[in-house]
Amino acid sequence: MIDFIRQSVLPYFGIGTSDAKVSPLGNGHINDTFLVRWSDGELVLQGLNTQVFKTPNALVENAHKISEHLAKKRKTNDYSLKVVKPVRTDKGLLAVDLGEQGFWRAINHLPHSQSIDVVSSEDEAFSAAKAFGHFASALSDFDATQLEDVIPQFHHLPGRIDQLKAAVKNDQHNRLEACCDWVDFVFSQQNILQELAEVSTILPLRTCHNDTKINNMLYDKRDMSSLAIIDLDTCMKGHLMYDFGDMVRTFTSPEEEDSTSLENVHVRESIFAAICRGYLSELGTVLTQDEKASLWLGARVMCLMIGVRFLTDHLNGDIYFHIHHENHNLERAANQFTLYKSLLEQEVRLKTYFN
Numbered sequence: 396m397i398d399f400i401r402q403s404v405l406p407y408f409g410i411g412t413s414d415a416k417v418s419p420l421g422n423g424h425i426n427d428t429f430l431v432r433w434s435d436g437e438l439v440l441q442g443l444n445t446q447v448f449k450t451p452n453a454l455v456e457n458a459h460k461i462s463e464h465l466a467k468k469r470k471t472n473d474y475s476l477k478v479v480k481p482v483r484t485d486k487g488l489l490a491v492d493l494g495e496q497g498f499w500r501a502i503n504h505l506p507h508s509q510s511i512d513v514v515s516s517e518d519e520a521f522s523a524a525k526a527f528g529h530f531a532s533a534l535s536d537f538d539a540t541q542l543e544d545v546i547p548q549f550h551h552l553p554g555r556i557d558q559l560k561a562a563v564k565n566d567q568h569n570r571l572e573a574c575c576d577w578v579d580f581v582f583s584q585q586n587i588l589q590e591l592a593e594v595s596t597i598l599p600l601r602t603c604h605n606d607t608k609i610n611n612m613l614y615d616k617r618d619m620s621s622l623a624i625i626d627l628d629t630c631m632k633g634h635l636m637y638d639f640g641d642m643v644r645t646f647t648s649p650e651e652e653d654s655t656s657l658e659n660v661h662v663r664e665s666i667f668a669a670i671c672r673g674y675l676s677e678l679g680t681v682l683t684q685d686e687k688a689s690l691w692l693g694a695r696v697m698c699l700m701i702g703v704r705f706l707t708d709h710l711n712g713d714i715y716f717h718i719h720h721e722n723h724n725l726e727r728a729a730n731q732f733t734l735y736k737s738l739l740e741q742e743v744r745l746k747t748y749f750n
């Protein structure tokens with residue numbers, strides 16, 4: 396792959412093959428991401444997964460619009476984080492489509508940046524949540540209808556549960572028996588759908604990031620302050636409760652998303668509190684009362700929904716998320732359902748942080 400990139404992709408970006416160093420970057424589950432360094436500079440190169448992103452041109456256009464909006468705000472000091480921007484091909488395009496050999500796009504690499512996969516302090520949680528809040532706030536005057544839905548119904552729990560039902564029915568890889576307890580668990584939680592249906596109709600549609608994982612906020616490694624929000628691939632119109640929920644999902648556990656040490660997987664109350672403080676410090680005056688009231692639901696939905704998606708993919712034979720070993724998606728699902736249960740167990744205490 397690396398040789399192919401050097402020979403056949405980098406020339407489109409005007410980078411000579413002789414001195415370019417290409418190395419894998421990050422922990423994404425969908426796209427292939429590389430850091431490219433050469434004598435004159437560096438960039439992040441991505442091969443988009445076109446099975447998942449069926450309209451990659453719309454995706455790069457969406458990301459470009461978001462970057463432009465944020466860059467404009469940065470010029471007037473209304474956005475304080477760094478902005479990730481597309482690096483164009485030497486013909487001035489946002490990407491190069493090589494058909495069978497991939498759809499490639501490049502982004503600027505931010506010096507001194509560092510991502511983490513597990514939050515280790517309240518300060519880290521606070522600054523990341525504040526950064527995601529700042530991002531949403533800076534986009535509150537961006538017309539979200541300009542963005543194409545690159546994955547329709549991305550955060551749509553009823554649809555995700557239907558996909559699980561279909562996977563259970565087909566059980567193409569005879570994996571159901573070994574995970575039927577988790578399937579039953581999901582079906583026992585369906586009363587959340589009613590609550591969701593009622594709330595969804597009253598929430599405003601806003602520009603959402605839709606993948607507010609801890610490793611999509613880059614820290615400045617010199618002082619661990621927040622540096623930039625990255626991965627604009629799933630920016631679409633939606634409800635901010637899901638952005639809040641994905642932070643809860645990925646910040647609060649002391650274990651990584653695929654850890655099998657389930658006895659350690661739980662929601663750390665102090666980290667949950669820091670997320671609320673950080674996010675609301677930026678959005679407190681932007682969110683409507685209904686949106687504020689929806690945040691607790693967003694947290695529950697996101698933990699449950701990603702568990703459902705991992706479990707579905709396990710049953711389908713791991714066709715969506717990259718896996719690194721057998722049963723990886725099942726392990727991820729068990730981890731996320733465990734976190735979801737911990738969230739429910741602590742409901743009374745956790746809800747006090749919204750006051």
Ligand code: GN1
Pocket residue numbers: 422423424425426447606608626629652701
């Ligand atoms: C995928 O590949 P990455 O890390 O950007 C997924 C998210 C999931 C996440 C789980 C397009 O994101 O929705 O929450 O994995 N992205 C897509 O870690 O499905």
Ligand code: MG
Pocket residue numbers: 606626628629
């Ligand atoms: Mg992503």
